[in-house]
Amino acid sequence: MSVFDQLTDKILNTVIGRSAAAGTAQLRELTEKGMDVTHGGMNSWVEAPPEFTATSNQTAGLWPFAVxxxxxxxxxxxxxxxxxxxxxxxxxxxxxxxxxxxxxxxxxxxxxxxxxxxxxxxxxxxxxxxxxxxxxxxxxKPDLAGLTVEVGGQVIRVAPGVGSINPLDAGPLWRRLGELPEALQRQMRAEIHSRRLNALTGLLELVFKAPLDARQQEPTVLSMAITEAAEHAEAQGRQPIIQDVVDVITAARPAIMAAILVDDQTAYRGQVRNLLAGLNALGAHGPFGDVFCRQTSEEMHIDQSVxxxxxxxxxxLLDLRAAVQIVCWSYAQAGISAAKTLAEAGLMxxxxxxxxxxxxWQALRASELLVHQIDGITRLxxxxxxxxxxxxxxxxxxxxxxxxxxxxxxxxxxxxxxxxxxxxxxxxxxxxxxxxxxxxxxxxxxxxxxxxxxxxxxxxxxxxxxxxxxxxxxxxxxxxxxxxxxxxxxxxxxxxxxxxxxxxxxxxxx
Structure with missing residues (x-):
């Protein structure tokens, strides 16, 4: 090692404070505040640079951003x-x-x-x-009515004496089911039936403040009655209403009696009495007035905000509000499902x-059992x-x-x-x-x-x-x-x- 090299090492070791290891000078690393040595430029505090927020148009050429x-x-x-x-x-x-x-x-x-x-x-x-x-x-309240009008949408008012919504309404798709392929028709009919059963079950549980009685086979009777009522109504070119379901149950159809293992009409009437009482409560003279017992007063438009x-x-009227909420959620989902199905078939x-x-909170406070209906609506x-x-x-x-x-x-x-x-x-x-x-x-x-x-x-x-x-x-x-x-x-x-x-x-x- 030359005399010059030795002198250089000595200076570095003195100024930087690092002793040589294995005959080679080890320099300290530069920190974010400078060299942490005597006369090394170390600052104990560094002022943060100013920060600004702007659009990409205003800051063109400054990408990538620092933060x-x-x-x-x-x-x-x-x-x-x-x-x-x-x-x-x-x-x-x-x-x-x-x-x-x-x-x-x-x-x-x-x-x-x-x-x-x-x-x-x-x-x-x-x-x-x-x-x-x-x-x-x-x-x-309403919170969205003004916005809906502003964007050219449809406002549907539902209340006793104002507008009705049929819990058995299949939605805007039912008139166009015949345009769908046969396999898709069967799928959509099954979905419509499930939605009708879910909505009507929720309303009955809200009336009873209790679930349908499975031991009395009320869910089975209700499901079969909805199916037969829908077939009868659609043959007449209309949607089924609650009275159609009441008529089917009252008529004591042999198929329903056989399904619930009852062959005596007296025993049958005793078994369905509670179910009929709940359905009658949804009629015009019940606590919900004329909201659910008629056809939907204004059909949902699936090509607009609603x-x-x-x-x-x-x-x-917490029970009425909760009941209308559940039916509107179900009907809205039916309209949205109709839009998706028709689009898949290339029809819109x-x-x-x-x-x-x-x-x-209003639906859950009116009846905790409505949580099942809400769960079914929100999962898909x-x-x-x-x-x-x-x-x-x-x-x-x-x-x-x-x-x-x-x-x-x-x-x-x-x-x-x-x-x-x-x-x-x-x-x-x-x-x-x-x-x-x-x-x-x-x-x-x-x-x-x-x-x-x-x-x-x-x-x-x-x-x-x-x-x-x-x-x-x-x-x-x-x-x-x-x-x-x-x-x-x-x-x-x-x-x-x-x-x-x-x-x-x-x-x-x-």
Missing amino acids: GTSSPLVGAVLGRNQLNGSVVCGDPINLFLRGIISSPSCFILGLQARGKSSVAVRMALALVDQGFLFVGASDV DFDLSAIDET EERHHLMIMDEL NRTKGLGQLLITHSMKDLQLSTEELTKIATGFMERSSMKVLGGLAQNEMGMLETVFPLSEQEKALLVAWSAEGSVNPKTGRTSPPPGRGRFMLKTGEAPGVPFQTNLTAGELRVHDTNAAWAAAQARVNA
Whole structure:
């Protein structure tokens, strides 16, 4: 080694502080704050560079970005990320089509008046803009009627004395069944029968507040009676109604008596008496009025967005609201299934729908047994080309009287690959964690959003609830993305959930 090399090593070892190993100088690595040695340029604190958010058009030529956003820019624009200001996007159909979630389903959960329906409106508008359709399957306030009119859709009003919906209605497909191939006809007839049986069973269980009596073979009698009533009505070119089912059961058909192993008409009448009483309760003189005993007053259009407006039903009539919800959900699914089937047969253009099922709690509070009907309706969304949006206020809405029923109800959220959470009470956190994990930070944020608004005692100025318009988007077990939704002037015009308070609000603000 030359004298020059030795001198160089000595200088390096002195300045950098590394002794030579095996006769070779070992240099310290450069850290993010410089060389951690005397005179090495080490800074104990480095100021963060300024960060900006902009569209790809504004930042053309600056790709790749230094930091990516925390959620994919796919689907409806939901709002701004509260952590970094980036745009948060998402809806169940677009995220499913891109392979980000495994099923086109979303569950929105949050306290009242925090903006759940505003998120639903934002998703529906974005999907309509992309050529999709939406169905507001149980609009009790109504939240979606104005939006439906704005996009040129159909509003169907259902209430006693206003409009009826036949629980045995096969939907818009029944007139065109003859155009389908024979194998597909058989498949669709079986599906229509299952839907009719499911809807009528749900209504009867709501009347009885108990399941149909299997020992009296009520499910068998009801199924066979629906089949015969449908054959008789369709031969006359119409849909069956509940009275047709009553007539079949009353007539004591030999086939039905043989199926339930009864050969004496007196014994038969005793066995079907309870079933007939329940069906009669669904008639015009029963507690539900003329809503279910007639033909559907307005047929659903499968080539438009549709809203079933239930706002004319008094909110104190919980059983009636729940009953109409179940039938509207079933009828809406029938319409969507008709669109898919006709498209598969090449008889119409393919269309996909987002079905919005709001106020889930009302059906479950009216009768826990309706959870079975809801479960049947919600399980086929992916195979039917249907996006689904379930909305309710609290995890307590899904906590039913038995463990079995609770498992079915919480399954609605478990099967929803996309979840949007608003403000929730502290005691909700444990119930949420039985379905999916939450970090302590996520739980603290959700609880903070549950607080009510306040009034400044000095200025008299009011502050809205801190959680209004604030939500957390979760997909899978990934960390939640907190965002805030602010409705545009156009959205507010077609979606004002406080319209009933407009005059009083004007006086307060005057």
